[in-house]
Amino acid sequence: MSQALLDKESVLAQMANHPAVAALSAGDRPLLAEAKWQFEELTVYVAREDVVTACLAVQAAGYNFLEDLTAVDWLPRTPRFQVSVHILSHSLKERIRIAVLLEEESPAMDSVTAVWPSANYFEREVFDLMGIRFNGHPNLRRIMLPEEWEGHPLRKDYPVEGYR
């Protein structure tokens, strides 16, 4: 399928059998807040409080490997931050993206280290460079920059040449 599906309704209509879509829309409370299929990639948006539940659901559906976790600063759009989790399935040979949108005011979400311990460094990197907190992270401290560094360089309101 090459044409883009840009909203939840069209994704649910045409990709209901996709393992990740099925796993997230099953159950009493659907976890799928929004979805899109673009550039041959499936993005599922979940609410902030659902992220660990959603990760467990796709893990049970065969998406067993956390490949990458990072964040995007959409300033001036609201909600400002997007955390993107890329999950690979070794058996299905396929990748999905779970995206969580976070407000500008003290952005925080639950840590997925309980599901994939490998999220540890990735979440520390996002905390360090983007200033997003991960609740329940075992060691949330700066990883790249010194502890006493001011600000979070990957934010759009941080100047490229740094504060002078």
Add this chain to the structure above:
Amino acid sequence: MSDTLATPILEAPHAEGAESQHMVLNMGPQHPATHGVLRLVLEIDGETVVRLYPEIGYLHTGIEKTCEAKFYQQIVPLTDRVNYLDPLSNNLGYALAVERLLGIEIPEKAQWLRVLLVELSRLNSHLIWLGTHAMDIGALTVFLYTFREREEILRLFEAVAGQRMMTSYIRIGGLAMEPPIDFLARVQAFIKTMPEHIDEYSNLLTGNPIFIDRLKGVGHLSAADAIALGVTGPVLRASGVDIDLRRDMPYSSYEKFQFNVPISNGCDVWARYEVRMIEMRESVKIIQQALDGMPEGAIKANAPKVVLPEREKMKTQMESLIHHFKIVTEGFNVPAGEVYQGMECGHGQMGYYVVSDGTAKPLRVHMRYPSFATLQALETMCKGRLLADVVAVIGSIDIVLGEIDR
């Protein structure tokens, strides 16, 4: 699994009563066996490693932030510098991501040349791994042999790109320029001798009792731990997980090549050595197939708004001159959207996550590099083993600090 991923040793040393004999030892940031500026804080009991905490960030240059201030085509030279041992794979990962956003088709010849060059680059990366790994173990000779072949690969890179290490040869929309006329013949001559050279390294190491003793049974990492800790590439395959993105999620026409993916169930440093040695032979096979079936045609996509025009056309045709001027001065707009392009580089799975907002500069470029995640498994592999084994394990995960710190 590892518990110092939770708390650094210097803050919370294991207090096992007042008579605890544990010592905290600093290894690095300038230790020759850490392959860069990696600092390891070790808590040791005699010579046994109790805990291990990696401190990284000494090479952090903010490449991802720099990318946001540059035009798409200006980012290609930055990607070289991330993993400086496998430059062409970095170029390819970035180029593929942006090409998917742009929706441009790459001519077949360019795709095949890319495969050929990326495999040469993988050989380059594996040769450095083998030389330095053996040197860490104490087998100094192998280093000289592997660097002899690496020199030849660097000369080939210089022939196509004019640069030995920071090639920037794979560009958005194809390749920078036609390779020189005798390039394929030179690659053929090199490839013909390569299997013999691999035998030569193997003769020096595979039967060497000291080398075997230092490697076998060291750095055990089970498949479940490897997946949980984000390990990829040869280390994951040496733990018995059968995944290689070149075969399983092919890119740049890898589906047209026949090659085996070596797997080992050894889960130790020796298994990683064996897997990488076979991978080198498979790379040689892929390069041979690329040479035999090299298609004819262009090396740049037909996308005048993205690809710089030929020099001669630029000097003689008004339209080409305008395109050239526009690309250089204001870049090209990339359709809005986000793309994650994963690929298999020498060390493991690499990924470029490019987010575009429709302008000529990316909103976000994130680079997923294998060593960053693999470093988390270091403690699991070293715990309860001797201090000297840490050096063998670091060598076996083929660490590059440039790609960890970015």
